[in-house]
Amino acid sequence: MAGGQQATDPQLMLAMAIQEARTGLAEGGIPIGAALFDGAGRVLGRGHNRRVQDGDPSMHAETTAFRQAGRQRSYQGTTMVTTLSPCWFCSGLVRQFSISRVVIGEARTFYGGHDWLRAHGVEIVLLDDQECVEMMTDFIAAHPALWNEDIGEVLPPSTGRSGSGGGWAGASVEGHRHERGGVVGDLVEDRCRLLRSHGVRLRLGGDHLA
Numbered sequence: 001m002a003g004g005q006q007a008t009d010p011q012l013m014l015a016m017a018i019q020e021a022r023t024g025l026a027e028g029g030i031p032i033g034a035a036l037f038d039g040a041g042r043v044l045g046r047g048h049n050r051r052v053q054d055g056d057p058s059m060h061a062e063t064t065a066f067r068q069a070g071r072q073r074s075y076q077g078t079t080m081v082t083t084l085s086p087c088w089f090c091s092g093l094v095r096q097f098s099i100s101r102v103v104i105g106e107a108r109t110f111y112g113g114h115d116w117l118r119a120h121g122v123e124i125v126l127l128d129d130q131e132c133v134e135m136m137t138d139f140i141a142a143h144p145a146l147w148n149e150d151i152g153e154v155l156p157p158s159t160g161r162s163g164s165g166g167g168w169a170g171a172s173v174e175g176h177r178h179e180r181g182g183v184v185g186d187l188v189e190d191r192c193r194l195l196r197s198h199g200v201r202l203r204l205g206g207d208h209l210a
């Protein structure tokens with residue numbers, strides 16, 4: 001348990017998730033990190049994706065942090081912070097246990113279920129953090145097969161399914177269009193090119209880029 005550490009500011013919470021992601025990367029794993037905080041900002045549990053380390057595809061960062069927290073009487077007022085938009089599996093966990101808030105590092109490289117969570121009353125804080133975008137795009141470019149395995153993408157779909165957060169399992173670049181001129185936009189554009197050159201299919205909103 002990560003006793004003694006406390007944070008209520010979303011960016012500080014994210015710093016812990018990023019630390020977890022980097023630990024996972026150093027272990028040869030997928031760099032996604034998460035932590036669960038109680039209402040007072042105390043850490044209940046923290047963890048990172050352990051697909052590679054444990055050979056367990058269900059050990060996503062959020063799930064690992066949740067399990068590390070052990071039994072809690074209630075999840076009211078808790079915050080799950082994660083470096084990447086939560087997949088359907090982890091979004092289901094957030095909803096199942098009525099976790100109140102989700103702080104997300106980025107949703108550009110993967111757009112998960114956070115719109116669905118928001119529609120069901122979960123407070124969503126999307127930080128669009130450049131460090132998180134960079135960490136994931138570098139990883140996806142270096143390990144496209146491992147990434148596709150993690151998101152359950154065996155073969156890219158030949159035709160696009162429209163709508164964000166609709167369960168499309170490829171890398172997405174949500175928000176890319178309106179930030180094309182910005183620093184993050186340039187970064188994303190660069191990484192998109194790199195990803196495509198590695199055979200990763202990308203989607204811009206509802207349009208496929210690849």
Ligand SMILES: [Zn+2]
Nearest residue numbers: 060087089090
């Ligand atoms: Zn997940």
